[in-house]
Amino acid sequence: MNGIVYLTGAGPGDYRLLTLRGREVLERADVVIYDYLADPRLLEFAPPTAEKIYVGKKAADHTLSQDKIIDLLIAKAKEGKIVVRLKGGDPFVFGRGGEESRALHDAGLPFEIIPGVTSAIGAPAYAGIPVTDRTAASSFAVVTGHEDPTKGQSSIHWDKLATAVDTLVFLMGVHNLPSITQQLVAHGRPATTPAALVRWGTKADQETLVATVGDIAEKAAACHFKAPAVFIVGDVVALRPSMQWFDTKPLFGLTIAVTRTHAQAPDLTHRLEELGARCLEVPTIRITPPTDGYQALDTAIADLEHYDWVIFTSTNGVDAFFRRLQHHGRDSRALGRAKLAAIGSATAKALTAYGLQADVVPGAYCAEDLAAALEPHLSGKERILIPRAKEARSVLPDTLRRWGAVVDVCQAYCTVEASENGAVLKDLLARQAIDVVTVTSSSAVRSFLSLSQAQASDLDDITFACIGPITARTCQEAGLKKIVTAQTYTIAGLAECITDWRIKQS
Known part of the structure; x- marks a missing residue:
């Protein structure tokens, strides 16, 4: 039985701009075949068992030819696999989705198109440049800046395009920028028209260069502005100072x-x-099981009803303790009369996932402050359990023991490099x-x-x-x-x- 291929738009760069439908099919994928412009974090939505195949293409650097990518899609679908073809932007906006869908149709294989946010709109938006605006632009066109070199002659009608619409957006045009701007000016677009380049639009390393049609090629060369970038031409570029929002964030560029x-x-x-x-x-660091094979923690869990307090010093400690408790077929009720202390708000919040509220949370989140917060609640005769990392400091148990408490410190987990x-x-x-x-x-x-x-x-x-x-x-x-x-x-x-x-x- 044949599988199915989902030609899926990954969006313009920021992985969070993937559509809900795109995420849905990724979560069911057997195979993910992905492009250079797709954020690697998108792959985390796929099952760990999914086969992930990189077929990225950059200028003069193709992992696989387009024909071989199509052969791969067909082969995997014929194996009965759910295949997600993850493409930067939108699969039908210069994404060669048309070629791939036609090939799948001719092979008699089912496919589905899942649109994505195209960089033609997403990148300008993140740069504070609208492609249309009631005061500046009523129309826009999206144009390839990198035509098929085997076509012989350009299919772009420069004499009509240059002045036909208010906003022009060129994709994949950095290499051909001098030629594009020369054609625009030669066919009637004023050299003074505002223009902008947006590199890695929607990503945290986004770069924006603002100039005019007449000088942007020279300025881009001078600052070594590189692909991938979107080239925007039109009066809308002049609106950027009042619409910037992404590259004005406090940590942008860091x-x-x-x-x-x-x-x-x-x-x-x-x-x-x-x-x-x-x-x-x-x-x-990563979290590993305790070096004693849970011996100390298992002993404490078996004797849990005799503890007056259980003190948690990290969210990892909370999760490790309750995983082990569940391993023994027990749950939060096993804590019985024991009161709970947490070193901070995050640790206290972790306890709520198990239906528990901490009795003591210090105002400042360190062992010294936790000990001080506990002192008014202790008579000096309490039995206290502290399940925590092997590597933790001894200040808390040492302080409690000086006050007369019987303290059992158990490894709940280890942190290793x-x-x-x-x-x-x-x-x-x-x-x-x-x-x-x-x-x-x-x-x-x-x-x-x-x-x-x-x-x-x-x-x-x-x-x-x-x-x-x-x-x-x-x-x-x-x-x-x-x-x-x-x-x-x-x-x-x-x-x-x-x-x-x-x-x-x-």
Whole structure:
């Protein structure tokens, strides 16, 4: 039985501009065949078992010819696979979707077209340039800037196109920019007409160059403006100063390495991206089972009804504890009379997922403050369980023991270096591609330095944004120079800290 091919528009760049229908078919895909302009994060919507095949094409650099891409689509569909052909922008706007759909039709294979946001509209919009406006443009045309070289002669009627519509949008036209502008001027478009180039439109590394039809080719060459870019011609370009919104965000132009684990990184990444940053998720640590094979934690769980307090010092600790509790066929009811303390709001929130509310949450989120918040609730005779990372500091249990409590500290998980990311990290540092590194624990700092094999003096141009004073102290002890510390020790506080720092820098 044959499968089906979904010719799917991936949108203009920002992976969040994928349509709901596009995400739906990706989540069911057996095979994803994707282009150069499709954001790799889109592949995360596909099942882990899906086959992912890159067929990207850049100028003079084709992974596969178009004929071979079509053969691949047909072959995979004939294997009975659900195939998603992920194409930058919209498949029918210079996306060669017509060729692929005709070939599938001729092969007798089912297919579906899923439109995408074309860069012809998306890129100008992110640059604050509307393609139409009641005061400036009532019409627009989308034109290829890179015609099929085998056609012999141009099919663009320059004598009509140059003045026929108010706004012209050329796709894939950077290489031919001198020729395009010469044709426009030669056929009646004033050289003084506002014009703009938008590179990597809708992405955090978007670049915009504003000039006129008469001088934009020269200015683009002077600043080495490269593809992929959209070329916009028309009076609408002059509206940009009043409509800029994306490249005026406080963190726009900043590249930030997020070192949290893969499971935890998205929360911080999304906050920073909303503020305009380009985020690179490069986890320096990963979570593994405890080195004692859960022996201590299993013993504590078996004796859970005898504890007066259970103290959680991280969201990882919460999740690891309750996974192990469920492993033994038990749930939150097993906590019985025990009261709960959480080191911060995020950890307290993690408890709510299990139907529980923390009895104590300190105002400042570190072990010293948690101990101080607990002191009024303790008589000195309590039995206390702290399920946490193997590598955690001893200040909390030591303090509680001095006050007379019986404290059992159990490994719930371990943090180890994410050695698989070492090469990526070294490459980013070698290319000086990072402006800010976010660190949310001392172990993340140590692992960053170990994986990167960088000396502190090699990192003088990078700012380390720390979630709290303990992490900042680890940075200082390592000899790092540029350190900023969140005033509120949360992910939201860390994002706010970076924003305040950037505004002061500006």
